[in-house]
Amino acid sequence: MLKVKEVSELIGISVRTLHHYDEIGLLSPEKMSGSGYRLYTDTDLEMLQQILFFKELGFPLKRIKDIINQPSFNRKEALETQRKMLLEKKKRLNQMLTLIDKTLKHEKGELELSNKERFEGFDFSKNPYEEEARERWGNEAVDKSKKKVSSMSTSEQKEMEGKMNAIYRRLAELRDSSPTSEESQEAIKEWYDFLNSNFGHQYSYEAFKGLGQMYVADERFTKNIDQFGEGLAKFMSEAMTAFADKNK
Amino acid sequence: MLKVKEVSELIGISVRTLHHYDEIGLLSPEKMSGSGYRLYTDTDLEMLQQILFFKELGFPLKRIKDIINQPSFNRKEALETQRKMLLEKKKRLNQMLTLIDKTLKHEKGELELSNKERFEGFDFSKNPYEEEARERWGNEAVDKSKKKVSSMSTSEQKEMEGKMNAIYRRLAELRDSSPTSEESQEAIKEWYDFLNSNFGHQYSYEAFKGLGQMYVADERFTKNIDQFGEGLAKFMSEAMTAFADKNK
DNA sequence: ATTGACTCTCACGTTACGTGATACTTTAAA
DNA sequence: TTTAAAGTATCACGTAACGTGAGAGTCAAT
DSSP states (O other), X not given: OBOHHHHHHHHTOOHHHXXXXXXXXXXOOSEEOTTSOEEBOHXXXXXXXXXXXXXXXXXXHHHHHHHHTSTTOOHHHHHHHHHHHHHHHHHHHHXXXXXXXXXXXXXXXXXXXXXXGGGTTOOOOSOTTHHHHHHHHOOHHHHHHHHHHHTXXXXXXXXXXXXXXXXXXXXXHHTTSOXXXXXXXXXXXXXXXXXXXXXXXXXXXXXXXXXXXXHHHSHHHHHHHGGGSTTHHHHHHHHHHHHHHHHO | OBOHHHHHHHHTOOHHHHHHHHXXXXXXXXXXXXXXXXXXXXXXXXXXXXXXXXXXXXXXXXXXXXXXXXXXXXXHHHHHHHHHHHHHHHHHHHHHHHHHHHHHHHHTTSSOOOTTGGGTTOOOOSOTTHHHHHHHHOOHHHHHHHHHHHTSOXXXXXXXXXXXXXXXHHHHHHTTSOTTSHHHHHHHHHHHHHHHHXXXXXXXXXXXXXXXXXXXXXXXXXXXXXXXXXTHHHHHHHHHHHHHHHHO
16 A cells, blocks of 8 residues: 555656545545555556546546446446547547648648648547547436536526427428438538537537437437437438538 | 637637637737737748647647747747657557556456556656757756846845855766766755756756756856866766666 | 627636645654 | 654645636628
């Protein structure tokens, strides 16, 4: 069992960080000495490794706490998911390297670079790995929408629900047409805007696409959506994918 | 020329961020409309790209501002340095992937993993790229010490200078002995502690070693230090390297 | 003229610690 | 056994980098 300085030196994080993690309930050591000293066990260190990987991937500490406290949390699975996420991060890094090379060529007058192209290697999606985390450890869109809704007044809830239903009904009318038609895409845009302005969560196009995929993968979504019309979830999923791919 | 929302949507950063960068003088648009709207030119966007690369590499905004305001700042050179840094970042990412693979093997009982090994892919050095930035855009140890000194009272300056000179003199006395001797290492530790408590900058052992190397690589340092004794810069450099290697 | 979208500044809030202070505990040396 | 230095705790303010909401001014289309 290690005390704070020992852990701090072993890993290279500050004692203050360890205190902070204890305070917020993220990592509280399994044992305390009689005089109130924190004593970290091997198990604590195993969990700390998990935390540091999630932190490296840009997850806020609160979210990390959520995740590791899931009853279904399993370290081996987590490592595999984190591995996948790190590979994606590596891909993004490669995109940035490609962008630098292009910019250097541009500086040398070897190629043209539009303003848009100048920033194509950057991706400021909120947290690109949150979608994956959600799939594995919790469906935050559903959870968050439930929470957000429950904190509204009744009339606010009715208004929002009315808007949502209207969009669903509109989409249901369109579900026999092509998901990529102009009308369908317009309606999906409305859905995209609605989600982004009412649920305290900002969807990237990629995340929106992932959400659409979940509509058909997750029974709860499919059932809920298909109330408005048989096959609506599938239609929306396809339309959302098309929307995201068109706008990326 | 683009207004804030256009820039925000082009790149994916918030309007607030652009406001903030203007406020702190990091990126102020070249033009303003008659009514006070920020108007960003292509040149502004070029600089913003630079800023975002530095930010990706973990540089604080203040430091980024320092760097890009250097008279010697040159975008092509910056891109090349940033490229190098991103490659290093990629290497660190690979180390983490390797660590995950090792941890997974451990979970499966295929290998042993000590507590130390469990964290070997992590590196929490302050900002690992600062050393390189310093080499290229400014010798912050010198600059910062000058700035720090100029904001002190005269008596504070004398006291600090006295301490510094005493350490130099001590080291000068030892310069004909081995840089790794106990006495030399003690004196170097004093220098390390002095630097870390007087210049508003925290040296990692690696950075301290790098600084020692600069003493012989940078004419200004060598000249300044050798005032205390011929060959002192070289001696200190070697002793600092030994000190860092022993403590890492 | 009106309205909705856009822009500005202001200012408080959030997140994740860094830092210094004060008091208690532990450890090693005298 | 005592002492002093190192280690640990809690407290609380500060920093960095925005996020968020508010209120007022601007712009463009109807």
